[in-house]
Amino acid sequence: MNPLARRQFIRDIGVSTAALPFITGLPSLGLAATTPRRQRLVVMFSPNGTIPKNFWPDATGSDFELKEIMKPLAPFRDRMLVLNGLNNKVRGDGDGHMRGMSCLLTGIELFPGNIQGGSDTPAGWAKGISIDQEIKNFFQSHEASRTRFGSLEFGVGVSDRADPWTRMSYAGPNRPVAPTDDPYQMYQKLYGQLRDRDSLLSILDEVRDDLKRVSKKISAEDRRLLEEHAGFVRQMEQEFGRVDSNALVSNPPKFEAGITNQNDNVPRLSRMQIDLMVNSFVNDFARVGTLQYTKSVGQARMNWLNIKDGHHGLSHESDKNEDAVDKLTRINKWFAGELAYLAKRLAETPEPGGSGSLLDNTTILWTNELGKGNSHTLRNIPFVLLGEGLGFKMGRSLDIKGAAHNRLHMAMAHAVGHHLQTFGNKKLSQGGPLSLA
């Protein structure tokens, strides 16, 4: 929160003591034991399509095997729901990547605009809200599910551009939400005020010593001013000291300093962001999270997998290029590994104030803007659900047979009690929410 917003906040809640700006760092009041179980949604995005033959399980139903790309998810096979055959049917302006990205969570067309892709017509931002923001607004509108931030948008290697390829979350028409791809910045947003308080407490005592020492050297008349000043410092020390810094359910993760935001650091940045996300759930800062790896047309160079080519460039290679297929398989498998790490962290972490683990109350949706990179198809887009937050029946691989992906979004909204009649494009909402329970 910037200082202006912080002051506004203090005004809004109608109290003003020195300690308050720091209290806002504490967990929300939604921790009471009587509240219904928490439900969380995480949307994880990785770009440029997948390699279908190494991704989709062959079988449908509960008896399916994970292919190469999804192998890292083996420990969670029974907690997964693989949705084959879902299509992004939104048409209109923008190339496949742009619509793939900006219509992925919105399910609605893009405005005409000035951004030209590799083909098709130029386009602007999406015309509507995205499902993560829709659910966040729903949670925030209810006392029991309201949290400090509502939603947190994490990114990894997104780049500093703002265009339809870099934004999947929208607060409304023409209102893209930027993910934060610097973990230090996210850390500052989540815990900055508490850290400020700690730094401050560590020096206030010395500030008073300093005042005392200086006081000795000035006239008695002038000393009164410094004594008055020292009184205020003492008061602040007492007020800040009263705020229990252990009031957090979980202390913030300890970060190594100076991990710069660049390609080769992506694996470390990814883990830092995941750790922050898990921690923010424990402290109940938000019930909705997004985790966006690079962007549509992202050119991550996965040197750590010994792959020197850019991801998007590779994704255009023909299916017959075995080297490219191998590399793309490994790239997508790496993303699955990050998802597995997130799932593992959630599964290991007990639900605060409840029973079970965080994963019991969290559903992760792993998705992509394209079905396949070299065809730019918006059919058969990877949609994999993991975890029990939304109460779907897990441990299955389903063939949805070409339904519009708007119906998945409606199913997720219904699962948290938000009974939308349509979402995004009304026509594409026909048939209502997918039945996944």
Added chain:
Amino acid sequence: MRPLAEKLGQAFGLATVLLLTKSTGLAKPELSGDQVYSQLCVKCHGDQGKGVANEHDEPLVGDWSIEKLTRVIIRTMPDDEPEQCVGNNAKRVARYIYDTFYSPDAQMRNKPPRIELARLTNRQYLHSVADLIGSFTGQSEFGQSGGLKATYHNSRNHSRNKHSIERTDTTVDFQYGSGTPVPDNKEYKAEEFSMRWSGSVFAEETGDHEFIVTSENGVRLWVNNMDLKLIEGWVSSGELHELNGTIRLIGGRAYPLRLDFFKYKSRSASVKLEWHPPHRARQVIPARNLSPASTRSTFVMRQPFPPDDSSAGYERGSAVSKKWDEAATFAAIEAANWVAEHLDPLADTSAKNKDRLIKTREFSHQFAKRAFRRPLDAEQQRFFIDSRFAERKPVTDSVKEVVLLTLKSPRFLYPDLGQADDYSVATRLSLGLWDSMPDDELLRAAAAERLNTPDEARQQALRMLRDPRSRAKLRNTFHHWLGIAHAEEIAKDTEQYPNYDKSLEADLRTSLNIFLDNIVWETAGADFRKLLNSRHLPFNERLAKFYGAERVKNMGEFGPSFFDHERAGLLTHPYLLALYSYHNATSPIHRGVFITRHVLGRSLKPPPEAAVFKDEAFSLEMTMREKVTELTKADACMTCHEIINPLGFALEQFDGIGRLRETEKGRPINTISDYLSADGSAVRLTSAGDLARLATESPSAQNGFIEMLFNQVAKQPVRAYGPGVLNRLRRDFATSGFNLQFLLAETAVINALNGIDPAKPIERN
């Protein structure tokens, strides 16, 4: 208007009173002034005129002459029974009051002001921190003004080729319609093109600046922070829309600015770059505030502080409060976080550098040294620096603690802790002329002990006057003097003044600023008197037309403009005339009070009873002068209004927005009246020119101005510097031909060297 019966009653009462006093006056023995005071005055005014709670709680002090004091006592005192004290009794008690506690001399004798310990004022804090961080990152500079550097490309992605064009655009306000920005160049097609405008923007005044970019195309704007876009609008759907971003800027400084634009396929193209600066209407950023030369960024503290005490007429750091301490704490946190975040460039190191710890310690040491405006001794080095690095923790945490501890230290917050050495001189000079910390040259001179004589200090002061921070401080000082520092929009009746609008008013404020700047910094002699008697004002075309002035051609946008009638510098600047007026009429009282207090240097008590000016209470044919005369005619009012009203009446030929007028209500304007000067003599005023003569020639007016300036420089009362200082300054000021730069430098030097004895350096630590 009072009913006639009441008036008659008053007249009758007055007659009886006269009779009564005649008879009692004969019977009673003569009393001494002391005795009269004890009998008649002490009940309300208290011992030694200190005041009595719930009676008259204001201390009885002022600057009226003994004659005027006597007259007022005869006419109005004691309250409700003025007949009790007349004749010789009144004379004697007036003399007693005047000599014992009322007059300036008596006040000085009874309670000699002293130089008090003071913290940094808010302005000093803001500038000190900006310059402290700037001492590591480089200071901002404003190059030649006149517009922004513009680069045009015939593609949408800013790629340079042989058709790219570079030029200077005075402002950014272009309508290309369905065409291109370079219509005569066939290489430019309407389908796509892109531009970049870059350089710097000069902020006139401190506060939030809203920047507005209007376009139907893709735009991005950066201001001051070049790592963070203030406006992001690269994606657009071809509909014209406004994007805005607000950023706090410190007045008197320049900031880097860049605007990127591209068009692709949309039907039309346009781009407009506006701002809404503090105290000013929204406008296209004018060329005089733009320069094609880029500059360094400046750290601008966002944390607001509670207002400084300005009860003495200037802001000073004489008090602390809980709110202030909290603000100073949050400000220190803000700075500490910024430093930690930008540690590597500040300390000239990098995350991987093996010397990072050493360099960070060195940075921390320099930071504390510059913040304290003097070297650290061994004990301070241990306390502020070494102890912070003693534990093995991330260097960013250590440096944060150094910054917090330094900016919360009294050594930073109270700049003058009585050391009285060359560093004190450096500090007082830089606070006096810049409201900021000493620069490298001052610190070097202090280290070499080359600052403790008047010649050395004066040489530095004259050098410092050339720095834009001196201009900024003097402008700020003038704004306080003129009562416009906090002036927001001056609302005017649109029926009465149909063409007076916000943008005209913005031009007027600009004109006033340019007028002040020109006289002090651009005109030979920097003559104080010109502030009050100049017959021309810097007007742009619109102002010249509106106010009927003749502009001198080819002298810039705000060139000197002459009138066919008498004008008197600031006294008749339309911005001030409009400010000191009602929304639909002139106000001789507001104008008169302003001139009494701020221009003639006289003090006024608050009115004994509040009388509200209600225009509808007067008959329609009355002129403003008649209304004011009627409203203030009571004796209790006239004690002050006999000073105020003639000053205001002399400006009655200028209407509520400062235009010349010949008549009011069909009758010629009467500007003639007699003003009672501080020495008790009457001065006939007939016009603004007479006012100007009074204001430039009377010693008390000159003293008032010098005192105002001195107080703003020193942030201490001039009288604390000894009884002769003010008069000596006035004599020297006159000898210099009333040179404002001389006065500013001399004031700064007197303040800086106070209590400094080069022969006896004081060892205090």
